[in-house]
Amino acid sequence: MAKAKRDVVPGKLEIKGIPLPELEAMFIEVGERKFRAQQVYDALYINRVDDLQSVQVLPLAFREKLAEMFRTESVTLNTVQDSEDGTKKFLFDLEDKRSVESVLIPSEMIEEDGHARRRTLCISTQVGCNLGCIFCATATLKLGRNLSSGEIVDQFLQAQKHSPKPLTNIVFMGMGEPMNNYDAVFQATQIFTDQRTKMIAPRRITLSTAGVIPGIVRMADEKQIIKLAVSLHATTQEVREQLMPIAKKYQLKDLIESIEYYYRKTRKSVTYEYILFNGLNDSLDDVRRLAKLARRMPTKVNVIPFHDIGFTHPEGLAAELQPATPEKFQWFIKKLRDEGVKVFVRSSSGEDIDAACGQLALSREN
Ligand code: SF4
Structure with missing residues (x-):
């Protein structure tokens, strides 16, 4: 399957809709550990959180980085x-x-x-x-x-x-x-x-x-x-x-x-x-x-x-x-x-x- 376009609307990237392997690759590219992708993925689709800032298992600095890069609501x-x-x-x-x-x-x-x-x-x-x-x-x-x-x-x-x-x-x-x-x-x-x-x-x-x-x-x-x-x-x-x-x-x-x-x-x-x-x-x-x-x-x-x-x-x-x-x-x-x-x-x-x-x-x- 080809990668879907990520920048449909200019501005911050959407974090929803990114398959796990692609999310892992994105995180590694910005210097984060691969397992963080799994934590974010589970928070979005298993725990269904609206705001990643509320996910305590993620370090505060990482949550801030997420907020700079992505928007959670699509x-x-x-x-x-x-x-x-x-x-x-x-x-x-x-x-x-x-x-x-x-x-x-x-x-x-x-x-x-x-x-x-x-x-x-x-x-x-x-x-x-x-x-x-x-x-x-x-x-x-x-x-x-x-x-x-x-x-x-x-x-x-x-x-x-x-x-x-x-x-x-x-x-x-x-x-x-x-x-x-x-x-x-x-x-x-x-x-x-x-x-x-x-x-x-x-x-x-x-x-x-x-x-x-x-x-x-x-x-x-x-x-x-x-x-x-x-x-x-x-x-x-x-x-x-x-x-x-x-x-x-x-x-x-x-x-x-x-x-x-x-x-x-x-x-x-x-x-x-x-x-x-x-x-x-x-x-x-x-x-x-x-x-x-x-x-x-x-x-x-x-x-x-x-x-x-x-x-x-x-x-x-x-x-x-x-x-x-x-x-x-x-x-x-x-x-x-x-x-x-x-x-x-x-x-x-x-x-x-x-x-x-x-x-x-x-x-x-x-
Ligand atoms: S949305 Fe309407 S126009 Fe488009 S394929 Fe479906 S029925 Fe046809």
């Missing part, structure tokens, strides 16, 4: 919105006055102690996005910049403070295309899945891509395997191109081949994301084509209701997009299941707080 909480269904949406400020958001989604399944069985954090990987999917609020923000690995890790650490129980899953499905910020995303993943930090098991991390083929191939070849989700949203090249301009560059046929490569290398089942749009991708032919694709290897299909993005003043086809009716939605799921496909319905978690990606950051921009 993202600062601006707002938390609580939904009636338990979903929480966080708006985080970045050092350069930009904003990103994360969404904490509790599973509907409740344990005996009254808490949700799973608590999934949907993390952003870029400020805005330049892929221009026509159904997406984030797309209207354009691309501000890539997030650093520290900003990615810190979304998790800050959100954890607002959850009564440990977060159990991560999805890279917030603002941005994770494959277009590959090195930072995988450095953050290295920290999340580290045996020492025990933050999240690799099988509980999912990266969702709009279909960036080189990233899928690279991910399949990684030593640390995380799960892959692909935003499919259409079963033909023609409709996919209309919805997602990236499909012109990475054609459906080649995309499926790259997903098959991922499966052959990892033996991990793949998730297809499928937003259902009225009259566009919800026909019986779509059911059959989707089922045919899904049966090529172990997969599941997440069928997702469309969140309205009318507030972004879309034009052309984007302005005509409508959610499938509830009856059509149920019909589509039943037909897919009849075809033997493993189907899940992604609920409209946090609908009352606009939990679809990009909406909170966008309302702040305007």
Whole structure:
């Protein structure tokens, strides 16, 4: 894995998001002992301290040196919105006055102690996005910049403070295309899945891509395997191109081949994301084509209701997009299941707080 860029924002370096071997090398370079890196790393990710000055095990002079070189906080909480269904949406400020958001989604399944069985954090990987999917609020923000690995890790650490129980899953499905910020995303993943930090098991991390083929191939070849989700949203090249301009560059046929490569290398089942749009991708032919694709290897299909993005003043086809009716939605799921496909319905978690990606950051921009 290549080193992620460390000076995303000018000023002091972020100490979060630096893998242990790199931190050790940095400390040795400034004349410190190698084991100090381990102490700092444990303080950040095992003890989860906000301020390294409070870590008594570190000598005072070293703490002062750390304060001169690094900043501990990579993202600062601006707002938390609580939904009636338990979903929480966080708006985080970045050092350069930009904003990103994360969404904490509790599973509907409740344990005996009254808490949700799973608590999934949907993390952003870029400020805005330049892929221009026509159904997406984030797309209207354009691309501000890539997030650093520290900003990615810190979304998790800050959100954890607002959850009564440990977060159990991560999805890279917030603002941005994770494959277009590959090195930072995988450095953050290295920290999340580290045996020492025990933050999240690799099988509980999912990266969702709009279909960036080189990233899928690279991910399949990684030593640390995380799960892959692909935003499919259409079963033909023609409709996919209309919805997602990236499909012109990475054609459906080649995309499926790259997903098959991922499966052959990892033996991990793949998730297809499928937003259902009225009259566009919800026909019986779509059911059959989707089922045919899904049966090529172990997969599941997440069928997702469309969140309205009318507030972004879309034009052309984007302005005509409508959610499938509830009856059509149920019909589509039943037909897919009849075809033997493993189907899940992604609920409209946090609908009352606009939990679809990009909406909170966008309302702040305007
Ligand atoms: S759906 Fe994802 S990839 Fe497409 S524009 Fe939105 S953030 Fe980017």
